[in-house]
Each structure stands twice: as C-alpha cells, then as structure tokens.
Amino acid sequence: MIVYFPVIYPDELVYSWFCRYYVHSGCFSHKMALQYLYCKRSDNPNKEFIGNLNHEAREQIDKIYSLDKLILNHSMYPQYARFVPLEQKKKALYRLGHDSCDIHQLFPVLSRGEGERYLRFCPLCVREDREIYGETYWHRSHQIRNMRICTKHKCMLMESSVPAKSEQSFTFCPAENYVCYSEAVFENDSLMIRFAEYLDSIFSAPMDFDNDISISSILYDGMSRTKYLKPSGRSRYTKMLADDMNEFYRGMGICNIASMYQIQRALLEGGVDFSVVCQIAFFLGMKPEELTAPSLTIEQIKQERNSHYMKDAVPVDWELLDAETAPVLEKLAEDVYAGTANENGRPERVSERLVYRELGLSGHQLDNMPRCRAIFERYTESYSESWARKIIWAYKKLKKNGEAFCWTDIRKISGVKKKNIQLTIPYLMKHTDAEMADQIMKLINDY
Numbered sequence: 001m002i003v004y005f006p007v008i009y010p011d012e013l014v015y016s017w018f019c020r021y022y023v024h025s026g027c028f029s030h031k032m033a034l035q036y037l038y039c040k041r042s043d044n045p046n047k048e049f050i051g052n053l054n055h056e057a058r059e060q061i062d063k064i065y066s067l068d069k070l071i072l073n074h075s076m077y078p079q080y081a082r083f084v085p086l087e088q089k090k091k092a093l094y095r096l097g098h099d100s101c102d103i104h105q106l107f108p109v110l111s112r113g114e115g116e117r118y119l120r121f122c123p124l125c126v127r128e129d130r131e132i133y134g135e136t137y138w139h140r141s142h143q144i145r146n147m148r149i150c151t152k153h154k155c156m157l158m159e160s161s162v163p164a165k166s167e168q169s170f171t172f173c174p175a176e177n178y179v180c181y182s183e184a185v186f187e188n189d190s191l192m193i194r195f196a197e198y199l200d201s202i203f204s205a206p207m208d209f210d211n212d213i214s215i216s217s218i219l220y221d222g223m224s225r226t227k228y229l230k231p232s233g234r235s236r237y238t239k240m241l242a243d244d245m246n247e248f249y250r251g252m253g254i255c256n257i258a259s260m261y262q263i264q265r266a267l268l269e270g271g272v273d274f275s276v277v278c279q280i281a282f283f284l285g286m287k288p289e290e291l292t293a294p295s296l297t298i299e300q301i302k303q304e305r306n307s308h309y310m311k312d313a314v315p316v317d318w319e320l321l322d323a324e325t326a327p328v329l330e331k332l333a334e335d336v337y338a339g340t341a342n343e344n345g346r347p348e349r350v351s352e353r354l355v356y357r358e359l360g361l362s363g364h365q366l367d368n369m370p371r372c373r374a375i376f377e378r379y380t381e382s383y384s385e386s387w388a389r390k391i392i393w394a395y396k397k398l399k400k401n402g403e404a405f406c407w408t409d410i411r412k413i414s415g416v417k418k419k420n421i422q423l424t425i426p427y428l429m430k431h432t433d434a435e436m437a438d439q440i441m442k443l444i445n446d447y
C-alpha cells in the first residue's frame with residue numbers, strides 16, 4: 001500500500017513526482033517502489049508519461065489528483081498529442097490514464113537527436129526550487145523537444161546523466177540527486193529566445209478537445225501568406241521552403257532541424273510531430289494561437305483539401321528522398337531489430353509493412369529508393385528467425401531476473417506461439433552460443 005504521496009510541484013513531470021515518492025516513502029529499493037506503483041516489473045514505466053499503474057496505486061492517486069489532470073499538466077502529452085486528429089487525441093488521453101499501452105501506438109514519437117537524449121535542467125530553476133521547496137525536481141517544459149533554454153531565466157538548459165527515454169531496467173532518479181552544479185550561461189540571441197518562447201507557449205496552451213482541424217490545413221493557411229504557396233493556391237514550393245528553413249535553423253544553431261521529407265509529410269499527409277510543425281509555423285511567422293486555437297472557415301479547409309489533388313504537384317525527388325530517408329530508416333531498423341524501439345525491449349522483425357508505415361511511404365515507393373531498399377534487405381529475416389531471436393531475448397531477460405522460470409514464461413514474454421517453436425530451433429545456434437542454445441532446447445524438450 002502507498003502510505004504517503006508528496007505534493008506535486010508546478011510543471012513537474014509525473015516521473016519526477018514518483019522519484020520523490022520513492023525518496024520520501026522510505027522504500028528500501030527501486031523494486032519495492034515499483035511494486036507499489038506498477039502492475040509488473042516488465043511494465044517499464046515511461047518517463048514522459050505515467051506508466052501502467054496497478055489498481056490500488058491508480059485509485060489512490062486518482063483521489064489526490066485526477067489522472068486526466070496529471071496527464072494534461074504533468075506529462076509530455078501536450079507535446080505528442082498536440083497536433084494529432086481529435087479522436088486520436090481523446091483516445092490517447094483515456095488510454096494513458098486507464099490502460100497499459102505502448103505510446104508508439106498512440107502517437108508518433110520521433111527518435112531522439114542531439115541534446116534530447118537526457119533529462120535537462122536549468123541551474124537557476126534548481127536554485128529557486130531549493131529555496132522555495134527545499135529540493136529541486138524535473139520540470140516538464142525543460143524536456144520539450146528542441147528546447148534549448150529555460151524561458152523563465154533565459155539561460156541554457158543543462159543535460160543531466162539521466163536518459164530521457166525509458167530504459168530496460170527502470171530506476172528512480174530524483175533531480176535532487178542527479179543535477180550537477182553548473183554556472184548559468186545566458187542566451188543572448190533574441191531569435192533563439194523567441195523560438196523557445198514559441199515552443200513553450202504552444203506546449204502549455206490548453207488542449208483543444210472541440211475542433212478537429214487538421215494541421216496540414218492550418219499550415220496551408222500560414223503558407224498562403226508567404227511566397228511558398230503560388231497565389232493560385234495550387235502549388236507549394238516545398239523544396240524552397242525546406243532549403244530556407246534549413247538555412248534559418250542552422251544559423252540559429254538548432255540541433256534537430258526538420259528534414260525536407262518531414263516537412264513534406266506535415267504539409268501533405270498530416271505529419272503531426274510537434275517539433276516539425278513548430279519549426280514550420282515559427283519560420284512562416286504564424287502566431288502560436290493559430291496552431292493551438294485555429295479558427296479556419298470551412299471554405300479555407302476545403303481549399304487545402306483540394307490542393308492535394310492538384311495536377312501540377314512537384315514531382316518527388318527520389319534521389320533526395322532516398323538520401324534523406326536512409327539514415328532515418330537505418331536507425332529505425334536497428335531499433336526495431338534490437339528491441340530498443342519497443343517499450344518492453346523485445347526485438348522485432350523488420351517487416352516491409354512496418355517500414356512503409358513508419359516512413360509514411362505508399363505503393364512500391366521503396367523500389368525507387370535503392371539505398372533504403374538495401375538497408376531494409378540487410379535487416380530482412382524469416383519469421384522463424386525472428387521468433388528464435390525473441391526466445392533468446394526472453395531467455396536472457398528471465399535469466400537476469402535470477403528467479404526460476406519455465407518454458408511458459410519464455411513463451412509468454414517472447415510472444416512466440418506454441419505451434420511455431422519447432423521452427424525456431426535451426427536459428428537458435430545462429431544467434432547465441434552452443435551452451436545457451438542447449439539450455440533453451442532443454443526447456444523446449446521438457447515442456
């Protein structure tokens with residue numbers, strides 16, 4: 001039972017709150033605190049959200065703060081869900097509070113680039129927190145993608161040693177123990193400050209749960225006031241826009257600049273990534289309210305819809321798209337294959353369907369992209385082989401836990417069906433040493 005919960009601080013991440021709960025509750029171990037809060041150890045709670053709480057924890061927490069409020073005001077939900085379609089936005093809010101779910105199924109989550117891999121903090125906020133609360137905590141607004149400065153103090157954010165993504169073995173890392181002493185470095189570039197304030201105001205605006213206006217319509221409206229849309233409204237100059245944006249943000253020293261491909265998706269197919277959309281809108285000079293509380297007429301929305309079917313659309317530059325997509329695909333394939341793309345860490349088969357879905361490709365487009373095709377083929381494997389890798393992964397995971405286990409446990413966490421087990425045998429040796437293959441075979445035969 002959870003005896004005591006500290007008060008949650010303004011803009012504090014739920015993860016941070018749980019870290020402080022761990023410190024203050026007198027739990028002896030992470031394991032114990034995790035058991036109080038979560039359903040099972042393999043849940044791998046997410047640092048940006050709440051995680052799969054067990055029934056008692058959910059009930060008790062809901063009495064102190066409603067789960068919806070926690071998600072809206074203390075998780076990164078306003079970032080990831082900001083531009084997704086209305087139904088998806090509502091569904092995600094519900095599922096984050098009530099279901100065990102994989103966040104990658106709720107909304108797109110870009111892989112992390114330079115400067116986004118660790119939880120960040122502001123040295124002056126740390127000092128202030130300590131004065132006011134006696135301890136510091138992880139602030140939500142410091143973790144926004146591409147956020148470089150603390151908008152309150154106009155100084156550079158510092159990286160801690162705590163990874164921002166969820167890890168295989170989850171630990172509570174309270175900010176108080178993980179921020180190092182650092183001198184504040186002030187940002188003088190007024191453009192950079194404006195950009196940070198822009199991200200901040202879009203992130204912290206109330207979520208719109210009434211209107212369902214697609215982000216591509218909103219951006220189309222923004223473009224209509226610029227040279228990037230033909231006066232007729234029938235041609236977008238996407239390549240020019242992407243080139244100009246690239247130069248602009250490179251000049252500012254932004255790390256994760258939206259690629260031509262990402263920009264194209266946001267404009268045409270409703271790519272909804274927060275960082276990409278904000279970069280486009282800021283560059284186009286759109287006001288934050290245009291994004292967070294859009295007021296487009298039906299006529300304006302229709303105009304954008306129609307523009308998708310224009311005949312004079314820019315032909316796709318396959319060579320460029322191939323070159324731009326290759327590193328993205330490499331990372332994606334690597335993560336999926338090794339399991340790091342997965343909340344639970346399970347390796348998966350890199351299927352053609354997954355590649356098409358994740359990269360937003362259609363038809364046989366991969367055939368026009370030789371570099372990407374080569375990467376995909378390098379990761380291609382049969383189902384049987386991927387099952388073998390999953391079994392090995394499950395075996396290692398269970399072994400690491402140190403408790404006795406049987407074949408059923410392996411089957412459960414590997415997700416490999418009973419009827420397919422025999423098919424995996426030829427591949428066990430390929431992916432592990434003789435000893436481990438023997439031990440796994442023994443378990444199969446005992447079963």
Ligand SMILES: [Zn+2]
Pocket residue numbers: 122123124125126150151152153154
């Ligand atoms: Zn600050």
